[in-house]
Amino acid sequence: MARGSKQDAGRGAPQAAGEGEAAAGEASASQEGGFAQPARVGIRKAYKMFVGGAFVRSESGRYTQVPEHAGVAGENRENVPRASRKDGRDAVKVAHEAWAGWAGRTAQNRGQILYRLGEMLDARRGELSGSLERGGVAAGAAQAEVDATVDRAIAYAGWTDKYQSLFASLNPVAGPHFNFTSPESLGVVVIVAPERPALLGLAGAILPVITAGNTCVVLASTADPRTAITFAEALATSDLPGGVVNILTGSVAEVLPHLARHVEVAALDLHGLEPALRKSVEEDASGSVKRVHARKLSEEGWFDAAATESPRWIERFVELKTIWHPAGQ
């Protein structure tokens, strides 16, 4: 606890940091249980985007400021990278490079990795709910959101080797052919995560996409980008190959149009986009004939497991390939 409060002090207003330094200068001020307890300087986390399995700043060097706690006014703010269109391009590049490897893994292995993601999220419950609270969510609601997020990861871990048999079919044809259909991944999917719920919405949008063997570039919630980065830290330790999920923070309206026009992006999954931007993005996407899924779920809607853990969510991000094979004679 002492450590936590010290960190909070460090994050506080500039004068608080100044006091911390002064205290550190006196060194080993207090004696407790025989051990010297030097005053510590607060450690502030540098929030970075997650691209290609690494945590990076924006190539542009720009940041946006997020209030330390929602509703707190004044100087007490934190810097979160503001992605540029080049960050978007770089992310698409690594996502495209990661696609073949990810889609080529066995369904069982993808399931194991997503299950481990569930484990990693579970181990970070406190950190995640703390981050949501700093973003303005009440304590109880934050914990419920983290629980639902862990459950969602486990649910999709289960789906990785099961959706194929639901979407595949053996098609009756009038001729000497064996005709069957099977699902395949699309490629790089660009996701715009909903503003709220910042964690469950993010995970709930990413999971069906990667379950199907796609890779993704995600534009995180602008209301609470810190939680998206903390979520990325769970991704980074869950054996997920680098580049399968790439999370950018910053302005959606700035980066999204370039990604929508990017020929290497196969589909867009847009959550809660304002109508004008959605329309222009759909027009941009038409140039390279992308699939565009746009929807706006209510906040409670994301907590509806029966709806959001449905294989229909996976079906949006698969291509159905039909094969005619000569048979009989």
Place this chain on the structure above:
Amino acid sequence: MAAHGNGSGNGAGPVPRAEGGARAGGALEGGAMAGGAMARGARSGQYPDFSAPAVDRVMVEERAAALGKRSLKKEAKVAGLKLAISMMDLTTLEGRDSSGKVLQLCQKAMRPHERADVPACAAVCVYPTLVPVAKKALAGSGVKVASVATAFPSGLSPLSVKLADVREAVALGADEIDMVIDRGAMLAGKHGSVFDEIVAVKEACGEAHLKVILETGELGTYDRVRKASQIAMLAGADFIKTSTGKVTPAATPAVTLVMLEAIRDFYYATGKRIGMKPAGGIRTAKQALHYLVLVKETLGDAWLNADLFRFGASTLLNDVLMQLEKERTGAYQGGDYFSKD
């Protein structure tokens, strides 16, 4: 052997030269060279001065990196990228190369993109046995045929075999020969041996242009790269080239800068313009523009053409085409929409 002999006369510059005629035999003991008999004895006096200034590693790396930070946009970028395409030696040097693959590469070199304003590449670079295929496919197009020779990529065959390799490639129709130097000899300090070998290969080339591959990744230091550049240019190279593409690191901006400076100083000393060809590891349009900036800043506009500067590359072309399309359409392009070699 006029090509390597004419430098000594007009040099008031910093490269002191010994008399040209006596240098020929050198380390090729009992060898193929006409001057071999008189080469024995005071060997040190028979070679030109190979000494080269020491290279400041930190400065050269800093300068090469700094020149990469220049921002080329819009029209300048498009012009630079088109220039880069016109300087490209489209290369395939794999054991699985077939005539089909070379034919495809030749088509791509002649017409890299469906748009008419994209220029053709400078040359196609292949192994000697595939030279006739390329020659036939490129006939009348102006795109040259380059062939690697001299037991590429290691260069570790007897000289007679290497020379036969060169003569064969020229006889098959190669316009340009890319030879490798004997890095073992270079590392052992047998500079005369390296020199003599290049002289012999140059003679075997006849009319064909000679590019000398230093394989800088195996030379170890910038000082050695600089010295090898000096030796190659004195021996009659038309181009000096960084790498085979089979060794990592291949071309880097810093090593290219060292070689460009060697070319510059050689030009000041002799008035001869030697070409430069970085090869290996140049995969993106951005890298290509970086190299063009290095050339422009070190040697000036006179070198910014396919006669004096080339890129040895295979995957670079598609990235440059994608960038050109991006500039034209405003949308980032995808690799699936450009033909694979």
